[in-house]
Amino acid sequence: MKEIHINCDLGEGGEYDAHLMPLISACNIACGGHAGTLETMQHTVALAMERDVEIGAHPSYPDKDNFGRKSLDISAEDLQLSLISQILSLKQIAEAEGAKLSHIKPHGALYNDAAKDKKIAQIVIDSVLEFDEILPLFVPQNSVISEMAKGKIPLIFEAFADRNYNQNYSLVSRTKSNALITEKEAVFEHLFTMFSEGKIRCENEVEISCKADTFCLHSDTPNSVEILKYLHEKLADKNIKIKNT
Numbered sequence: 001m002k003e004i005h006i007n008c009d010l011g012e013g014g015e016y017d018a019h020l021m022p023l024i025s026a027c028n029i030a031c032g033g034h035a036g037t038l039e040t041m042q043h044t045v046a047l048a049m050e051r052d053v054e055i056g057a058h059p060s061y062p063d064k065d066n067f068g069r070k071s072l073d074i075s076a077e078d079l080q081l082s083l084i085s086q087i088l089s090l091k092q093i094a095e096a097e098g099a100k101l102s103h104i105k106p107h108g109a110l111y112n113d114a115a116k117d118k119k120i121a122q123i124v125i126d127s128v129l130e131f132d133e134i135l136p137l138f139v140p141q142n143s144v145i146s147e148m149a150k151g152k153i154p155l156i157f158e159a160f161a162d163r164n165y166n167q168n169y170s171l172v173s174r175t176k177s178n179a180l181i182t183e184k185e186a187v188f189e190h191l192f193t194m195f196s197e198g199k200i201r202c203e204n205e206v207e208i209s210c211k212a213d214t215f216c217l218h219s220d221t222p223n224s225v226e227i228l229k230y231l232h233e234k235l236a237d238k239n240i241k242i243k244n245t
Contacts, residue, residue, distance in 0.1 A: 003243045004195055004235060005214040006228070007138075007158070009058055009107065011036050011044035012067075014219045021047045023228040025243040026054035026214065028105040028138070031086040033060030034068025041093050049099050052244055056138070059086040059127075060107035068108040069174065076123050083127035091131075103156060104128055105138035112171065115143035125149050141211045142169045159212035161191040161231075162221045164203045172203055182222050184230040191215055191231065192238065 007026040010017045012035040021027065029044045030036035048055045060068035062082045072079075091101050106114055106124055113120040121144045128137055129152065136154040139146040146155055162181045164172040172179045181187050193199055194210040201207050217224060217231075232242060 002240045004191075004240050005243045006161070006231070007054075007056070007105070007214050007216050008219050008224075008228075009105075009216070010047075010219055011040050011058070012219065013040070016219065016225050017044060018047055019225045020219055020228060021051045021053055023225070023232060023242070023245060024053060024217075025245070026056055026102065028056045028058035028103075028107075029090055030058050030060070030107070031090040033062045033082060033086050033110075034064060034066075034107050035060075038089065038093065041090050042097070045090075045094050045097050045099055049097060054102040054244070055090075055094055055099055056103040056105050057087045057090045057101055057135075058105055058107050059083045059110070061110050062086075068110065071109045071113055076119065079120075080123050080127050080130075083124065084130050087127065087131070101135055103136045103138055105158070111140075114145040115140050115170070118144055118148065121145035121148050125153065128153055138214065140169060156213045157211050158214050158216055159194050159200065159210055161187050161194075161215045161217045162227070163218075165200050165208070167202050167204070167206055167208060169200075169208065178203055180221060182227075184223065184227045187217070187227050188231055188234045192234075195240070196238070 005025045008020055008024045010027040011029040027048050061072040063072050114124045136156050138156050138158045141157050164178055198210050199207045200210045
């Protein structure tokens with residue numbers, strides 16, 4: 001049986017973390033930038049440990065007002081200090097609970113900016129390299145950060161099961177009505193095409209190649225629990241198992 005790796009952003013104040021955790025391979029835990037407190041980090045780490053789910057840090061622009069989904073005008077020094085502090089907070093909590101971080105995944109606008117902006121990409125890379133143990137970094141395919149981090153940081157290529165793509169590998173803006181894929185059948189078709197055929201079908205039906213080691217479903221996507229349960233069923237029909245579940 002083949003295995004597929006599914007990750008989900010958790011610890012962001014959503015209602016369904018406990019229901020999502022048994023259905024995924026890895027969680028990316030908000031660590032105070034766009035969401036999250038020491039208490040929510042500790043709670044989410046505990047949930048992940050119960051289900052043997054990989055634990056990742058999910059740092060962001062320090063901007064809770066906009067949930068980290070808008071680019072922030074901040075100095076390179078201040079951004080790097082914030083990212084290091086966010087990752088360190090979760091790292092210390094995880095280790096105190098007897099767990100270890102498995103990866104780092106930037107959130108929202110920081111993720112998108114690092115995919116195309118050399119300055120932001122370098123800040124993220126420098127932040128990761130500040131730690132003695134260099135953790136793998138989730139990155140999108142054909143991105144600036146993936147090219148700049150190559151040979152310095154282990155890379156895990158990511159694609160999104162519930163987001164539509166443009167032909168240049170960027171995600172369709174959340175300001176557009178078709179940014180999110182919310183129907184469970186459509187999410188499955190999108191995911192299965194990427195995983196089994198190595199192709200992303202863009203919003204204009206043009207196909208581009210897909211290289212992904214992990215696939216993200218957002219916890220704040222409507223019906224995320226229902227979608228993941230459906231994915232389990234449909235993938236099993238194709239003799240595919242979601243890793244760690």
